[in-house]
Amino acid sequence: DTAVSQTPKYLVTQMGNDKSIKCEQNLGHDTMYWYKQDSKKFLKIMFSYNNKELIINETVPNRFSPKSPDKAHLNLHINSLELGDSAVYFCASTTDTGELFFGEGSRLTVL
Amino acid sequence: AQSVTQPDIHITVSEGASLELRCNYSYGATPYLFWYVQSPGQGLQLLLKYFSGDTLVQGIKGFEAEFKRSQSSFNLRKPSVHWSDAAEYFCAVTNTGGFKTIFGAGTRLFVKA
Numbered sequence: 001d002t003a004v005s006q007t008p009k010y011l012v013t014q015m016g017n018d019k020s021i022k023c024e025q026n027l028g029h030d031t032m033y034w035y036k037q038d039s040k041k042f043l044k045i046m047f048s049y050n051n052k053e054l055i056i057n058e059t060v061p062n063r064f065s066p067k068s069p070d071k072a073h074l075n076l077h078i079n080s081l082e083l084g085d086s087a088v089y090f091c092a093s094t095t096d097t098g099e100l101f102f103g104e105g106s107r108l109t110v111l
Numbered sequence: 112a113q114s115v116t117q118p119d120i121h122i123t124v125s126e127g128a129s130l131e132l133r134c135n136y137s138y139g140a141t142p143y144l145f146w147y148v149q150s151p152g153q154g155l156q157l158l159l160k161y162f163s164g165d166t167l168v169q170g171i172k173g174f175e176a177e178f179k180r181s182q183s184s185f186n187l188r189k190p191s192v193h194w195s196d197a198a199e200y201f202c203a204v205t206n207t208g209g210f211k212t213i214f215g216a217g218t219r220l221f222v223k224a
Contacts, residue, residue: 043197043214098143098205102154
């Protein structure tokens with residue numbers, strides 16, 4: 001059983017399109033995240049939800065909209081994709097002590 | 112503000128040799144400290160963590176790390192590196208509320224035969 005699963009694993013799309021990435025965790029954690037990893041492997045936190053409530057929004061453009069229908073799911077929708085959005089997006093969930101459990105990542109390529 | 116510095120972008124070690132990856136953090140209180148490993152095309156996996164107590168912590172795959180408050184450091188060590196240890200290693204700090212984790216820029220480990 002995959003603890004944190006995200007789909008799709010790969011997305012290739014044109015500039016200006018809209019795309020979504022879905023994430024689900026079966027660990028029973030209350031808090032979930034989206035991280036962006038750029039081409040230099042730098043990991044930057046984007047959003048965090050705790051029990052469906054947004055608690056962290058790290059100055060991400062409003063083209064990015066997270067949605068958490070329940071505490072086991074956190075989806076990411078991106079409007080009007082730009083070249084600079086190309087990256088690997090990781091979903092993660094966490095225990096109360098901050099230990100993160102990551103999905104395998106979704107590689108987004110914007111052409 | 113929290114920050115994490117990994118001074119080495121990449122390190123090359125011979126198989127069987129010892130390894131030390133450096134990590135320095137900046138945080139107002141005693142943070143929760145972590146090391147994660149990322150193999151190519153994979154997500155990150157926790158190697159070990161420090162919350163309090165014994166400053167030398169053991170992790171998976173034979174790794175250990177030592178918390179030194181006076182130096183604001185949390186260096187990762189392994190006595191004998193295996194070829195399968197080649198990966199990207201990330202040091203991370205989490206605020207004690209547990210909600211925000213900041214990562215260092217990572218250190219890429221190359222292992223030569």
